[in-house]
Amino acid sequence: MTSRVETAFMRPTVGQKLRKLFILAVVVVLVFHFHNVAFNPPLTLSYLTFSPHRTSTCDSIEVPPALDYNGRIWESWIHLEHLFKRFEPHVELEHRDFPDGQTVHPSEEILSQFLNMFIADAEAMRQKHEKLLEELPEYPEQVYQGRGVVMVAGGRYSEYSATTLGMLRLLGSRLPVEVWLKDSIEEEDGWCDELAEEGISCRFMSDYLGEMTAFAHPYQYKIAAMYFSSFEEMLFLDSDSIPVKNPDSVFDAPAYTDTGIVLWPDYWGSTESPWLPYIIGESMEKSTTVPNITTVDSGQMLWDKKRHWKVIATLPPRSSQANWLPQTLCLSAYYNYYGPKYFYTLITQGGPGWGDKDTFPTALRALSFNYTQIPHHLETQHYNKGNDQPTGSGMAMLQADPWDLDDFQPLFLHSNFIKFSVRRLMCTNCTEFPSALTAQQRQKEDEVFFVGQVHNRKHANWNALNHWKRIFAIRGQSGLNHLGMLDTERDIWRVLERLACVGVWSDTDICLRTKRHLKLTFGVGTSWRGAKQEQCKSVEVIV
Numbered sequence: 048m049t050s051r052v053e054t055a056f057m058r059p060t061v062g063q064k065l066r067k068l069f070i071l072a073v074v075v076v077l078v079f080h081f082h083n084v085a086f087n088p089p090l091t092l093s094y095l096t097f098s099p100h101r102t103s104t105c106d107s108i109e110v111p112p113a114l115d116y117n118g119r120i121w122e123s124w125i126h127l128e129h130l131f132k133r134f135e136p137h138v139e140l141e142h143r144d145f146p147d148g149q150t151v152h153p154s155e156e157i158l159s160q161f162l163n164m165f166i167a168d169a170e171a172m173r174q175k176h177e178k179l180l181e182e183l184p185e186y187p188e189q190v191y192q193g194r195g196v197v198m199v200a201g202g203r204y205s206e207y208s209a210t211t212l213g214m215l216r217l218l219g220s221r222l223p224v225e226v227w228l229k230d231s232i233e234e235e236d237g238w239c240d241e242l243a244e245e246g247i248s249c250r251f252m253s254d255y256l257g258e259m260t261a262f263a264h265p266y267q268y269k270i271a272a273m274y275f276s277s278f279e280e281m282l283f284l285d286s287d288s289i290p291v292k293n294p295d296s297v298f299d300a301p302a303y304t305d306t307g308i309v310l311w312p313d314y315w316g317s318t319e320s321p322w323l324p325y326i327i328g329e330s331m332e333k334s335t336t337v338p339n340i341t342t343v344d345s346g347q348m349l350w351d352k353k354r355h356w357k358v359i360a361t362l363p364p365r366s367s368q369a370n371w372l373p374q375t376l377c378l379s380a381y382y383n384y385y386g387p388k389y390f391y392t393l394i395t396q397g398g399p400g401w402g403d404k405d406t407f408p409t410a411l412r413a414l415s416f417n418y419t420q421i422p423h424h425l426e427t428q429h430y431n432k433g434n435d436q437p438t439g440s441g442m443a444m445l446q447a448d449p450w451d452l453d454d455f456q457p458l459f460l461h462s463n464f465i466k467f468s469v470r471r472l473m474c475t476n477c478t479e480f481p482s483a484l485t486a487q488q489r490q491k492e493d494e495v496f497f498v499g500q501v502h503n504r505k506h507a508n509w510n511a512l513n514h515w516k517r518i519f520a521i522r523g524q525s526g527l528n529h530l531g532m533l534d535t536e537r538d539i540w541r542v543l544e545r546l547a548c549v550g551v552w553s554d555t556d557i558c559l560r561t562k563r564h565l566k567l568t569f570g571v572g573t574s575w576r577g578a579k580q581e582q583c584k585s586v587e588v589i590v
Contacts, residue, residue, distance in 0.1 A: 109246070111195070114277050127184060136171070138389065169322045176413070191278060191353070195276075196282050203471070207462075210468065210539065212224065213545060216245055226242060231253075250272075250276070261384060264387045266402040270379055270406075285345075291457050308351065309349035309419045313343055319393070342405050343407065343408050343420065390406060421452070425445060426444075427444065431511060442464045442519075443460050443464065444463055470557065472543070475557075540561070
């Protein structure tokens, strides 16, 4: 039996207790320190490019000079706008929105009851349409040149564009790019200078269209950018249509070289007015059947201006002329010029997709010209339920590579629901950039704040961003599993990290938060560590 004296002797003294507490505190501090070092590496961010690896030759990407807004393209536009005004439809189109659930496979009865149009109005529109075709201008030779990417940005869409452009360069694209903004107010200060180092040039629509009264609606910006772009052959990308692999070779795909145009499908069938085929000269009377047409997703388009501006084509016998000079880009411009007032409604009747997207195939149909529409139905990229399994909710559209028309291979992730802006994802309390404010907000001259998804418990991405989970589901569906070893979401976050830490979109807190998410979710440390490569020449941009 232990004596009381022995028990008292075995008790730790106050000094021993303090010593143990001190050792425990040191251990806690060391663990915390190594945790921070491991998951929050020091910021040695000195790369000036989107891609972590420049090409070995460091060759430049040359962007063609902007078209002279006092030159031939301006004269061509003035002539075209004069024709548009001469042949304005001048009809009243009254419609109501489609009921929910009726837009995927609408019946003839549904299609015929939404747009009220008199026979006389339809006939008047048809006659003006025919006369316009007779007078459309010929292709302006030696004005456009080369191949490149065309994109429309501005406001918060510039943030989405920054991510898409970053992916282009990260994946190794060497195509020159034109980013089109409504005017200089839409430019975030210094952004265009940063883009110039990457072979990306900013253009302003107001340089060609003045106060933009003719193209006041954002849906009209796309055709303006395509028309005034310096490129003869162009890959148009929406600001949120992100490439998942290098798209440079699409210009050599037979799907494009055979026809000069590639369009991608959307989810739903056409909800066009039965009068549309008659008005555009595709038929001799009002349609009595449901059109077997899949609408298009114009978030990505391949377009050869020369082949689809002046091409001899034999059309159906709908007039006294057998041969026409179909200028499809010009006709698309006509449909968009009067889009908000007439053609967007005529083409959709208030169904989904009201806007520019189906004006392009409508012009091609009107001129009976062949084009390639990707035969694969698009696939849906779903949210991650939390275990990499998909939820029932879609977050983006996967569009196919035109090189393979037999098997679906994804090329673009059109993020129609989730928008990949590092500020919208990771901001705690951010001030809205002036370029993203409405005209009314600018007049008040008050700061506008917003909270990112990481702090919005109601947002679908909150759980993933706060528990270091993937946003994309990668199991239980086809989706991005087509890409094998490539990891699109990881690469998007690498671009977001660069944007968060370097340049006009950067912010110290967002940078640290983004780095932590990249490390804990994907096991990737900072992608932008290294010395500036002074020996590489800057990318050449001709202005």
